Amino acid sequence: MLPPLLLAALPLPGLPGGDGPADARLVRALHLDLLGRTPTRGEWSEALDAPRERLLDRLVGGRSFWQAWFEDELYYFLLIDGFRPTSPAVVEIPELLADGSLTVPEAIHRILLSPNFSGRNPGADTFVTVVLEQCLGMTVQDNPTLLAAGKRMYDGHAVTIFGQSGRGQADVVKIVLEQPAFLRRLAERQWTRLYGALFPREEARRAEERLAADPRAFGEIVREWAGSPAYAERLGRPRAKSPLQLARSLFVDLLDRPPTDEEFRWTRNATRALSDPEPLRAVLSRLLLSSGKAGLPKSAPEDPASWVREQFLRLLAREPSARELRTFVGILSERGSGPSEVIEALVTHPEYGYY
């Protein structure tokens, strides 16, 4: 549970401004958007005690941030499950990004040249189509000449595309990644992760120019976007958690730890396998809560009102209303009731699916 002191210090949700401490909604949103999951209890503590700048310093650019970015990119290219890259050159990407010895464009280059990307997109037609579509946002059927030339280059012929000559699969990738549209699309994906909205044209132009001048600026750009007033304003328009965020957050919120790779992979797939994940969330949450691993209080909380308030803040990032508090405390005091029911009710409520 959240430490009592933390609870007392927890600011009420609202739109943050200036450099003051982050509120609960902002803390949760930043963790979801930058790490792909809600905060652990320890991270809540740390975040709410600290100025927002320090929170951003901790979240952006660290190993966890780059791991989450890497996972999102693999998902974008649908390199998951059997197609997830296993070669050391790709597996080490988050580590190298974190220590600054690799840039984001270089990381994408490694991913596209992995055998798993070729396996996922076999043959000249599929490979070239996917590289053009995914990296540059092109509609290939509108560019049949380019597609035909790209396919010939893939097949080993000396061909020119985008004004550059090349021969072979690696040259197709190299030339495509050198196009300005690649950097713009790269930035756009990250913008969408943070804002869930269209990338403003002017913002896109600035990001493209900065990345062209310095590919290492990616983390800095993300930090600026996440620390901007526009991001804080975005919180006024709640977004649905993605299946990936939901899968990770359920483990964090109920077991106070992220899922293992295996737990995440299969829970994500199961969550993604349903148009409505709420029924599965009900099954999973009851199972985790009854597993004996959820760290629930053994008996009724000494101060039920504070405890209920703490759960609302931690799981829904808001205070309970007076009526909600009264009802929850009342039911919690009924014979046979217990803390797990309060938590189960909150994480299976549709509101939990938003942030």
Place this chain on the structure above:
Amino acid sequence: MTVPLPSPRLPRREFLRLTGATIGAAAVAGTGVLSGAVPVAAPKTRRVVLVAFAGGVRSREILDPTIAPNLARLAAAGVVYPETVARNVGHYGAALSIYSGCVEVAGIRENLRGTNPTIFEYVRRGTGIPATQVWLSTTGGEQQVNYAFSDHPRYGSAFGANLVSGEGIFNPEFRGVLEKFGRLPAPDEPREDRLKRLRAAVEPPERVRSVAPNDPESAAAVARYLLDELSAGTSRLTGPGAADAKAFRVGSNVLRIFKPRLLGVSLIQADVAHSSYNDYVEVIRRNDAELGRLIDGIAADPELRETTAVFVLPEFGRDRDLNPRRGLDHGDASEDLLRIALVASGPDFRKGKIVKDAVESIDVCPTIAKIFGVPAESARGKVLKGLLA
């Protein structure tokens, strides 16, 4: 990716040879169909099963009774449209086109919802039925989940289907994850009552309004179904084409348990053809066997038998000739690729008929909408002619 319309068709003689030449004589035990919403057009039909026999399957295989005997059985008891045109040769866009009734252009790896409403949304919105009455069982894959509903502002998730990708959830690995945490406690009525009251007490902010396909009651029914299915044999299906087989198995179970008004089954594994023609044929055989189980299940249930219609079609065909790997791609713009076979059988449909006129895969959506008596306002296809008796 869209392609221009090709000219000629499958010759009647060739079609008759492929289907066993005697359409009309055989009887599929009671695969009738649909709903009471359109008493004049389809008075007996109360339910529709729509099978996207997808992954790219040519007519010469799908209509070969030695490869797909159950489909031939269905064809013999219904109507076959051997000149059905597919205008899109990317799996995602082409299958989505069947559901939306519009030619959908989508990238190979595009993972976004369509903007045109799907047949599932038309039926739910038009009839007011809950999500437990409209299902879609798919093979899996990241894109297929998008078939359940569109981003259309007047439709969308609130009218979506309950989609289950069998391979994604009913597998030994996910069962293993669950088993690590023990067993679910036995149902406890007082506890359920307290939970219900707690959930009802939550007052989400105005800006957070759930638009999930299921209301709380439907969600509870779906949760019970998921638990039952997780402990059933579906998770243990293995081998080539197992993911497609799971889609059929889940579809059959959903049909038996919920008796939905509309059930979609969406396949994809015939696409193994890229690397092996033989594996492609084996996947078709297995899928046909599962189709046989599904239609036998309908025939064995008195209520379903008298009220259920079945539509089966691939999203497109495949190339005419083998590629260098002795497989079949889908990009030569041949008739084999762009002319597919649509089979429909139901209690209000004609029996043993072949309609030689050209129709389109996008005609299925407005036809099903018409059967349910609901408008399919954005669909660009036409209601199939020559279907009703």
